[in-house]
Every structure is written in C-alpha cells, then in structure tokens.
Amino acid sequence: MRKKILYIKPAAYDSLNGRIKAYLEQYAEDGTSVDVVSMPKGPKHLEYEYYQTLAAPQILQAVLAGEKQGYDAAVIGCFDDPALFAAREICRNMCVAGPAEAAMNIAASLGEKFSVIVGRDKWVPRMRENVLKYGHAEHLASFRPLGLGVLEFQQDPAHTAYRMREEIGRAINEDKAEVIILGCTMEFGFFAELQREFGVPVLDAMLSGFKYAEFLAGLKQGPGWYASQVGKYASPDKGEIREWGLAEAFELGDLWD
Numbered sequence: 001m002r003k004k005i006l007y008i009k010p011a012a013y014d015s016l017n018g019r020i021k022a023y024l025e026q027y028a029e030d031g032t033s034v035d036v037v038s039m040p041k042g043p044k045h046l047e048y049e050y051y052q053t054l055a056a057p058q059i060l061q062a063v064l065a066g067e068k069q070g071y072d073a074a075v076i077g078c079f080d081d082p083a084l085f086a087a088r089e090i091c092r093n094m095c096v097a098g099p100a101e102a103a104m105n106i107a108a109s110l111g112e113k114f115s116v117i118v119g120r121d122k123w124v125p126r127m128r129e130n131v132l133k134y135g136h137a138e139h140l141a142s143f144r145p146l147g148l149g150v151l152e153f154q155q156d157p158a159h160t161a162y163r164m165r166e167e168i169g170r171a172i173n174e175d176k177a178e179v180i181i182l183g184c185t186m187e188f189g190f191f192a193e194l195q196r197e198f199g200v201p202v203l204d205a206m207l208s209g210f211k212y213a214e215f216l217a218g219l220k221q222g223p224g225w226y227a228s229q230v231g232k233y234a235s236p237d238k239g240e241i242r243e244w245g246l247a248e249a250f251e252l253g254d255l256w257d
Helices: 017-026 049-068 084-090 099-110 121-133 157-173 191-198 205-221 238-243
Strands: 003-009 032-038 073-076 095-097 114-118 140-145 179-182 202-204
Touching: 003 017, 003 049, 003 205, 017 032, 017 205, 049 073, 049 084, 073 084, 073 205, 084 095, 095 099, 095 205, 099 114, 099 121, 099 179, 099 202, 099 205, 114 121, 114 157, 121 140, 140 157, 157 179, 157 191, 179 191, 179 205, 191 202, 202 205
Parallel strands: 003 032, 003 073, 073 095, 114 140, 114 179, 179 202
Antiparallel strands: none
16 A cells, blocks of 8 residues: 655754655655655754754644645654654544654564663653653663764764764673664664674664554554544544634644644
C-alpha cells in the first residue's frame, strides 16, 4: 500500500530540509513518499524546556495540517518527542511517531541493553524521564554525552564521528551496551559506518522515527490498528474549541473545521 509520511522538523530553519528528505527516501519502502517541513518561526533547536514549550503550538499546528492534507503518518523530529502525546490526541486518522519512543522500542527488540549517545549533559534528565515513561528502564545501560549541541553535529562531521566513536566504545566496553542509539535527530548520517565498525546495531534517531511511522501507518492500513480514541488519546471536543474561540485565538485557521 502507498504511504504518505510527513517529517516535521520542529526548528525554525529549512536549510537541511532537502538533505533530510533525500536521506529518508534512501530507506523508504516502495510506495512510501516523504515530505519535510520546518517551523516558520521560533527556536532553531529544542535543547531547553523553554524552547520546546515555545515550539509546541507550531508542532501541533503542523500535525493538524498534515492530517488535513491526507498524510498517513507524521514524525515529530526531535529526540525529546515534544508534544507527542498531544499530537496523538488531536489526530483522528493520522499516526504520529516520536524518534525516542521509536528508537527505544526498536532497541529493546534488538538487544538486552542500550546506550544513548547524547549531545550535552543538560539533555539527560529529560531523556531519562522518557526512558521511564516508555517502560525501558531495565534496558538502559547508560547515557554518553558528546559535549556537542544540536547545531554542531553537522558542522564538523569528522569531529562528531570521532567523539561518537569514543563514547560508543566506552558504552560497549564499560557499560555493556548491546545496542547504541544516536540520541538526537541531527546525529543523522553517521550510523552505517559506526555500525560496521563496532559490530552492534547503531540506531539513527531520525531514521528510527521515520521507519516507525511507516510501521504504524501499515498497521492502520492493514489490520486497522490505530491509537485508541478513548482514555489517554481521546480527542478534545470540537464544540469546546469553537465555543472558546481557540482556533481564532491561536490562529489555527480552518484546521479544526
């Protein structure tokens, strides 16, 4: 079946969108198409909770727009999975994947313990919360920071790869990790060489989110399995949204029509 995937880059620059699209297309199933969008305004990375809070409304607008445009699935392209659960609440037809949830679920199927290669120490508490939330505490071997920010990973790829090799080696030898997760979507493009070198699965977060979105879309198209519309992911009431003027207040246009 054909699948139409929307990759949402929740940062306010689009200079890498074409490169990201080409990268994901290399690994797409036959019949899968992918589009990449970024935010029209706001922070250029989401390393801080404050930045994520500012970006969340635009992420959710992009999700609503994607569903209205007929995408089968969307990926929120940040390893912190910002607004993931809220996105699932507001979607009635489109599947939504988060790179962290996807990568951890995949890693737990490929080995007993995984280590996450992160950018900075600052990121670890939030990521640890997600490990616990997703039920993978027993699978976590370690977090290994590189001392690099989101915007630095692609600026000097040779240095990024050097630091990755150092920390992956430590994760395997000292922490006994069996699977490595590259814990930022902007760490894309490094996994294949590292995987060959170290002989263990090295999961690219961007690619994990994309492939998981394909998987979820396939579950909906095939056996009809989709996020439950009762309980946790129950959708907000459209009547309340209209009565309270939320679409006008937050400039959502016709997304809730």
